[in-house]
Amino acid sequence: MSATFGQHLVGRDQELGFLFGHLREVEFRGRAVGLLGEPGVGKSALLDHVLVHAESHGFTVLTARASQAETAFPFAGLHQLLRPLLPSADRLPVNQRDALLACFAMTDSNATNPFFTSLAVLELVVEAARRAPVLLAVDDLHWMDQPSIDVVGFVARRIANERVVLLCTSRPRPLPFADHRTVEWLELAGIDTASSAALLEARAPQLSWSARDRVLRQAHGNPLALLEFATALESGRNAWSDGDEDLPMTTRLERAFAVRVEHLDAPVRAVLAIAAIDDGDSISDLLAAASRLYGSSIGPPMAQPAFDQGLLVPTGDRYRIAHPLIGSALRQSSSLAARREAHAALAEVLGDHPDRATWHRASSMSERDEQVAADLEQAAGRARRRGAVASAAAWLERAAALSPDPASQATRLLSAAELSFQLGRFNEVERIKGQVAQMTLQTRDRSRLLWLEGVFHDGSTGEPAEVRRLVDMAADATASNDSDLAMQLLVGAARRVWWRDPGKILRHQIVLAAERVGVPANDPRLLAIYALAESHEYSQMVFDHLERWISDADVRPELAGLLGIAAFCTGDFPRALTFLSTPIEALRTQGRLSLLAEALAIRAWAEIYLGIFEVARSADEAVRLADETGQSTWAATARIAVAFDHAVRGGHEADHDLLTQAQLVALRTPNASSSLLAGVQLARGVAELGIDHHEQAYRELRRVFDPADPAFQRAQQVWTLSYLADAAVHTGQEAEARTILGSMERLAGASPAAGATIALEYSRAVLAENTSAETLFEGALHGAGRKLPWHRARVELAYGSWLRRHRRVIESRVPLRAARDDFHAVGARTWAARANAELRATGERGWQPSPAPRELLSPQEAQIADLAAQGLSNREIGERLFLSHRTVGSHLYRIFPKMGVTSRSQLAGALTDAGDDSRE
Template sequence: MLVGREKELGDLRDRLSRIESRGCGVGLVGEAGVGKSALQAAVVADARARGFTVLTARGSEAETHLPFASLHQVLRPVLARSATLPARQRDALLSGFGMSEVTSPDPFLIALAVLELVVDAARQAPVLMSLDDLHWMDEPSVDVAAFVARRVESERVMVLASVRAGSASFTDDPSMEWMTVAGLDASAASALVDEHAPDLTPALRERVLRAAQGNPLALQEFPVAMRSGRFGWTELSDELPMTTRLERAFVSRVAHLPAATRTLLMVAALDDGTDLAEMLAAASIVAGATVGLEASQPAFDEGLLISDGAVTHFRHPLVRSALWHTTPLARRQAGHAALASVLSGPHPDRATWHRASSITSADERIAAELEQAARNAFRRGALVSAVSWLRRAAALSPDQSARGARLLDAAEIAFELGRFSQVEQIRRQVAGMALRPRDQSRLAWLEGVFDDGCSGESAEVRRLSRLAEQALHTSDPDLAMQLLVGAARRVWWSDPGADVRQEIVRMAQQVPLPEDDPRLLAVCALAESNERGSFVIGQLADWPSDAHGRPEAAGLLGIAAFCTGDFARAVEFLSTPVDALRAQGRLSLLAEALAIRAWAAIYLGGFELARTADEAMRLADETGQTLWAATARIAIAAIGAIRGSHGPDAELLTAAERVAVRTPIATSSLLAGVQFARGLAELGAARYEQAYGQLRRVFDPEDPAFQRAQQVWTLSYLAEAAVHTGRQDEGRALLVAIERVAGSDPSPAARIALEYSRAVLADDTTAEVLFQQALDGGGRRLPWHRARAELAYGSWLRRHRRLVESRTMLRAARDAFDTLGARAWAERADQELRATGEKGWLPTVGPGDLLSPQEAQIAELAAQGLSNREIAQRLYLSHRTIGSHLYRIFPKLGITSRAQLRAALASGTAPPGETARSNRTAPSASPSRRPTRSRARPDQMQSDDASQPDVPVSPPVKRPGPRPKPYLPESL
């Protein structure tokens, strides 16, 4: 019976009661001893009584360096189910536990495997995942727990974690609801003292209550310590932190125990395992005599150790901490050495860690062993643990250059994990060391790597070029090109000037590579997209879209195509790495490829494909890539503007702007994208004055939003705003300037922009010829660009009273915009048609209007014949979550089976009753809205069978309401 915790326990039990309708993640935060574990234990007992499957783990300070140690605890009851997982997930998970020979499994595959096991268990009974002392768990396990907690809202799963106040564990994760556990009130504290120490004198009782300050553990332990007479009041005074006072209270129990027991407890405090036989063997080595099982009994009697027969651990983490702090360094080292000796056979990596902890001076042999252990952790997919092992290896390296190399290895792995602060910390640590030339270049590459060098100044870019030159002179062309690609990326995000751009390209051309090498093309396109565009596009034409089966090369070619304005090829090239990276589970690079491809699709007018920016945003947030998350957010806002939302989501664009300006040199490419999205929204709403003001910034070299390539692609939209605001002369001056930038052989994107702008800005004597050229030019096969030209031409014809001809153009434009889902533009075309006397049109509602981006992606994959589980693997969700999405999708599309999906998506129209709606704002389903789940037919709703015909469709097809706010992703 918990004293004084009725409210907290009631809240947690309420969440258990609502698990059928909503999964959740709840975290308990409080100081040591405040009762978090007791609350968890009560919830665990209640969950078991309700028939839950309970998966538990408790963190241990000594085990924080052991990869997936806590995860193995959690999964022990359901690990046998791993045989039913898809092969890649199963192999990755077992490799993490050292039970498979698969090397370097992706951490996200491991996390997805855990999610599938938990969700699969929830099909039979609700699941409670209880994670006690999360702050002492190994980081790979914590990362997996965070991954799962973000995806259980639509599952019968509750994640319950406890974290000590001030911990850096994922307490800022919005997917978790954090409850502060405070000390007991005066009444409950008095009741607890009276229950555990009824014989206290009034004076002693008052002192205990005052010193404990409502901390339940202190209320139980202080009376024992005080009655022992081993501690004075000053040592338990309020001036000391509560953890220190509690540690001293526990130490008071140890001092009077037999010597053999004290040695055993000391070894147990150092051990990273829970095997009592292992502890006794190591204690015997330290004592120089056999320490038998009888030596452990006093520790159990005193309540310091507890055991269930298989696992032995301390009653409370503070017991371990107290023993560690009170043990002299020399004796701790002896304990670690003994444990290393005991573990050297069965657990070599653990033995290495203890051996390293047994010394304080540098030792290359042990440093090399730690480095090998780091490689072992890396092969198992425990990248976070590999970083810790490498940093420890560096600390024990006698040679400074070797120390720097190991730290840089750790930093590069931390970069893969998206750990910005960790990379920066290591980089500062290495900065003053004497490094080998190659390591100096690696260090330079790490500087600014998280933002792709968007904050790089010209001096920094030149330094990268010089380091590339050094690498070239030492016959290391691969490192040279890695540095030059990094330098060119910096140039793209923030232009340092023509001299620097030219220097990068000259250096790249000195590297002995073929002219069509993807790295060389990427450097030329990033650094001099306008000047070298014709050369790059010519070389790209000789490459197949899959780059001969080389995903990395295809990715670089896609970047080269995008930067030079060859967006059709960019989409083709980037689709290859998107598929490969998705299959490999390399989510960091997948987010980047999806974001770039989404923008290429936006500039082409392929808005359905561009909606994968939503996935790019979620993955970039998941992997900690703020730059690509911002890029995706702007893309989502731009799509919303085109689809007719009256003003792009302010939160999305504000968040992107914060990323853009966080560095000394603002990221001009991101800011240009923000202005483009805002300008589109204003154009769609026919607020032309505001549109001109937003778009004009992209063309001003003195404005932070100026971007050399993006101004070319933005020109046609600015020209449209200029015409409607009477700024034709300003528009024509900019047109002339962009013609000079684009050159005599403009890129496909530049050609479309120039042809449209020349037509709308022309005087009446030349306009008609130029409009025809625009219709027959670079955008003739692209519905979005052709429709924009038709709208402009039709409006021009109407103004010149050629009504019959104008109707043909305006009708074609309206229908094309309607099909594309560009609602605002369709309505503008319809207004022009109404001005000619033609009326009677109502907009259609297509699948893209009714489904959220994620729902549309799931529907498309299901229409291709993929099962729920196959879709889940692609999107890193659980297969039951896919089923829940389909539950929502079917009634929105007016269908009842998977067999109807393909036709419904291809029809481009909504189910009956939707087209006549009065609200013309295109609706979008919010992923945050949950279906009412029916437990009556779970097999149908969550089927893994691709041919499963039916999903229960009990809710009626409803008329769409106003567009909700765009989907905001889960974040780390």
């Protein structure tokens, strides 16, 4: 059914040139390309043409054709695609091999990590690409099962440096991948008029001129329509009316196919009825089920007309429907009762495939049946153990629909909602919650529903009424002695008020409700609630308890993560880094990328507030992972951290695109608006400070301290204070800044954490009257930031500048020189230049900095270099960073000359070399 003359594809020279060009460039870069178009426009024909071309040019071609009947079956599409490479699976690392084979039910292993499955696929494809370039071709991606789509997306995002091209086809709405950057989409329109006429003339030369004109007019350049409408007219069975031109193209094509099927013999129609709902491709299964449906044996000769008519396509002992619209036409033209009979017949012959048989048996039911529902639930459990969480959720919903007992129905729906939450599919969770909310629930299921109400802290509303509702539900859970549920709800409420402050009264209600639950005073959940809701008021209590916890929280990464959040929100940034290291490594090992992105984003900001600008370890990776897992709030949080790092390191302004993207997320996500906007203002203010634009810096930073401004955030304003003070002394705003300083001192209390102490010590010194300034500068130099080069350098610069302004020029050179060297050591180029400018004003000349070698590396290269310097192999690095080992090798190939080394053993020394200063 392709629009071809022999080997020539009519009307697609431009598209073929585009696609062949990507194949030619595969030695230099990998690409992921998608063809978008309505049914029949020629996507599959283009794909097939490219496959033939690739094979003739030495490519290894891996193909999969998805079908609507297979959508519910986990990893069915991936198995098609990867089948030729599976014999090589034994050469994979054990955890990857087990995860991959488990998803195909080819092992007894319980390994269910979807990211290790994806990494295994990437490794197999990249290894195959060592021998010959690889073309991955996926037709009708929109019909592929979701677990397979997820793996294809994972691979697509990681082939830029490999000899791999991914080519897929899809209908345009909705796109299979949420992230539009995963694939470069090419939208196909119909072929032009001349090509349409040429194709029609070649395939139906006997048509009358009137019939020819009618086909051309109705087909609108759709190649399949040109061929099928012509066939219908030639056969005299077109069943068209004058109003057909107003119908959608899909409907007209389905009608044309359906009319063709009506005139076939009953055995052939039985074969086609089974093919329309078959999720497999075995001809023997097809004929066996058709025989049961027909009531008499159907052999290959009786089924042959289905192949002769071009409705089915044979490939050895397997088959496929020639075009998805044929299957759609067959389903649409048959009654519900007839489709149920076909499903029942197919279920009877699939004894060797129990999950498929269960699904078809369920589809054959005309009334609720507990046994079938229970079988579906068991199949969902097997899918989940194989890592196919999306499929498991779909099977549970189907089980719920067949449950005769309303209580069982609700239980299964809630299980589906919980799985959808794990996948981050908030709309699906909301839809199921809406169903369950109307039902009578058992006590445990009421608790599960209440928990689902409180789990969203990324993208959910932060309205006070919604937060208060969570607090009320937690009180009900406490009264029911369900302390775990109560704490889950209250942690969710506290997270919301961190992102946007609902007011003092409601914040305190959350704390009181948490204290009433009765958990131990050192419970990490309680400490996180204190820190999130009232970080300043309860900071000392949180500090006291954090000191008693060991860094890995007794080898419980989930608790260490909560302790890390508690430390961060109270400003105890050193301890936050310590606590977060455990969950980050555990989540990385487990491949739980969504939670890993969150932990990395929080760690990046702890590093920034401490002045540790190795953001490549955290923020850059957090951006990539949060984008990949669809977590817009954490992606925005990490983007602001990257922008701050760039501003410090030498940009004339904070990255406009990064901050604009973060602002857009804040506008779409009211719950996260104040925290994100406060970070944006801080990044912009610091960028302006770095280039001595003090007036603009003050305006940007001042917004964080205004309760009426959307960028106001209670805790973050304290950590922003020192930069505001910096801008104030250069703009004549000292009086206002001192007032703000007083407010921050009262807010931080008598025993503030490291973050607040550093900010307060610096601000007191730079805003002090001349009589007390020197003492306060000396105190700041020996205070909380003394061991942190960034903060020490800022005090040195401010102190040296103060000395110079007071004509103590010779004395000023010592702190200014130290500031310049410290700024240079941490890579803060613009700030080092500021310190050097002050030194030049004292008469000192001749500093010519050389860049530190690691500044030549991209964030991901720096991460790989660090791991290689620690002695990890390429494969170990790839597994940690979710890259192929060959991608790691390619990065190291570029890293070595940048660092001036020739071996891994030299990396550690090169990475610690800050570069030599050349002075007169």
